[in-house]
Structure formats: C-alpha cells, structure tokens
Amino acid sequence: MTGGTLRDRCPACGSADLAEVFTRAEWRDAALRERRDAWAAMEADPELAFDAFLRCGACGTLFTDRVPPPAALGRFYGAYSGTARSLAKIKSKLGLETRRLFCLRLAVRGRRFLDVGSGIGCAVEAARRNGFAAAGIEPGADAVEIARRHFPRNEYFVGTLDALPAGRQFDLVQCVEVLEHVPNPQRLVAQLAAAVAPGGLLFLTTPDAGHHTVRGDPLRWGMVCPPEHLTLFTRDGVRAALAPHFHRVIVLPNRKPGVRVLAFKGKN
Numbered sequence: 020m021t022g023g024t025l026r027d028r029c030p031a032c033g034s035a036d037l038a039e040v041f042t043r044a045e046w047r048d049a050a051l052r053e054r055r056d057a058w059a060a061m062e063a064d065p066e067l068a069f070d071a072f073l074r075c076g077a078c079g080t081l082f083t084d085r086v087p088p089p090a091a092l093g094r095f096y097g098a099y100s101g102t103a104r105s106l107a108k109i110k111s112k113l114g115l116e117t118r119r120l121f122c123l124r125l126a127v128r129g130r131r132f133l134d135v136g137s138g139i140g141c142a143v144e145a146a147r148r149n150g151f152a153a154a155g156i157e158p159g160a161d162a163v164e165i166a167r168r169h170f171p172r173n174e175y176f177v178g179t180l181d182a183l184p185a186g187r188q189f190d191l192v193q194c195v196e197v198l199e200h201v202p203n204p205q206r207l208v209a210q211l212a213a214a215v216a217p218g219g220l221l222f223l224t225t226p227d228a229g230h231h232t233v234r235g236d237p238l239r240w241g242m243v244c245p246p247e248h249l250t251l252f253t254r255d256g257v258r259a260a261l262a263p264h265f266h267r268v269i270v271l272p273n274r275k276p277g278v279r280v281l282a283f284k285g286k287n
C-alpha cells in the first residue's frame with residue numbers, strides 16, 4: 020500500500036461484505052496492451068495506484084480498494100487528452116444529445132438544465148435547443164473554453180459541483196459517465212441531489228458491472244480502467260446509492276453493460 024484512501028465499505032450501498040476479485044498485477048497482465056498509459060501513470064505516481072479490485076457481496080459493485088488523493092487525480096486529468104477526441108466528434112455528439120434531451124424534456128415540467136461533467140458543452144447546447152435555460156459544470160478549463168466558443172448562449176462553471184453557487188437548483192440534472200470516475204461517489208450523489216429542484220429529475224448513466232456480458236470476467240472488460248474508473252456500479256448499486264436522496268428511482272432497460280437511471284425528487 021503506497022497512498023490514497025482505503026475503502027473498506029461498498030461505495031454504493033455501504034456493505035462491508037467485500038471480496039477480492041483480482042490484484043493489480045493480474046489486471047496488468049490482462050489489460051496491458053490497451054491500458055499501457057494507465058499502468059505507466061500508476062507506476063510513475065503510486066498515489067494513483069490500487070492493490071486490488073473488490074466486489075460487494077450485497078450489490079455486486081466492483082471497485083478499487085483505495086482511491087487517489089484529489090491532488091494526484093488532478094495531475095492525472097491535467098495530462099488527459101480527451102478534449103481533442105471530443106472535438107472531432109462534436110457534430111454526432113450534439114445530434115445524440117439533442118435526441119436524448121428531446122425525450123428527457125417530456126419527463127420534467129421546469130426548464131432549468133444542468134449537465135455535470137459537461138465537457139465541450141454538447142448536452143448543454145442540446146438542452147438549449149430543446150427549450151431549456153441550460154448550464155454546464157466541468158472541471159477541465161480547456162473543455163469549458165471550447166464550449167464557450169462553440170455554444171456561447173449557455174452558462175458554464177469550471178470545477179466540480181463544489182463550484183456551483185450555493186442554492187442553485189435545476190429541474191433536470193444530467194450526469195453521464197461521471198460517477199465511475201470520482202473518488203467519493205456517495206458525496207457526488209448527495210451533491211447531485213442537492214442540485215435537483217423539488218419535483219425535478221436526475222438522469223444518470225454509468226457502466227454496469229452486473230451485466231451478464233461482463234460479470235463473469237471483469238478482467239477483460241474495458242471499463243475496468245483505473246485510475247479513470249474507480250467504481251463500477253451495478254443496477255442494484257446505483258439504486259442503493261440514489262435511494263436515500265430521491266423519491267423514486269427508475270432503472271431503464273439496457274441491452275448493453277450500462278446503467279441508465281431516472282431519479283425523481285419529491286416536491287418538498
């Protein structure tokens with residue numbers, strides 16, 4: 020053990036019934052070809068590393084036995100090259116988000132929208148085009164700069180949800196493929212719930228470690244990519260994490276290994 024915070028409870032449901040699934044060395048041997056960069060980052064900075072992946076006996080969530088300190092993760096994402104890749108796909112991503120927001124708008128009455136982890140702003144712009152007053156929050160300052168340039172009619176915040184002005188709430192909050200990245204997912208869920216206005220809706224997606232195509236052999240699953248992905252939830256795990264904060268949680272059907280959830284907040 021060389022750094023980071025130990026996790027001795029399931030970050031989804033809180034259970035202490037945990038079993039080791041594979042070690043870091045086993046993961047390296049199975050994933051080295053595709054995950055060479057992640058391995059190198061962990062070798063260079065032991066604070067980014069883990070010793071083993073654990074599985075929760077209660078909800079099936081799969082997670083690293085320790086999580087990097089925020090400063091180490093900040094350095095890791097500072098060297099991240101995802102923004103250029105997103106920019107190359109801006110048109111198709113905007114189309115996908117516009118179709119999704121067209122459906123989601125039917126589930127809420129209010130028209131205040133926030134995308135958490137908004138990247139270069141495609142979902143924010145898609146929400147605006149569907150009639151929302153749209154905002155995005157994103158820790159990558161370079162991505163926010165691109166969003167402001169391409170989609171200037173929206174509001175943007177740089178940072179995590181800590182940077183959201185106190186008391187700001189939205190009728191629809193979207194959080195797509197973010198939960199698996201953060202060192203403290205329960206804290207993020209509480210912050211997401213706080214950002215949803217009474218009667219509002221959270222739409223959240225994250226990979227599904229309980230899906231029949233990956234459950235039996237998680238070592239070969241590409242989503243097992245620390246230090247980017249630290250917690251791989253299941254349908255039960257997401258439900259357990261959201262239930263204390265929301266009035267009603269609906270897990271949508273998905274043939275692929277991804278959890279998609281609508282979480283409704285009570286009116287008061």
Ligand SMILES: [Zn+2]
Pocket residue numbers: 029030031032033034075076077078079080256
């Ligand atoms: Zn659990």
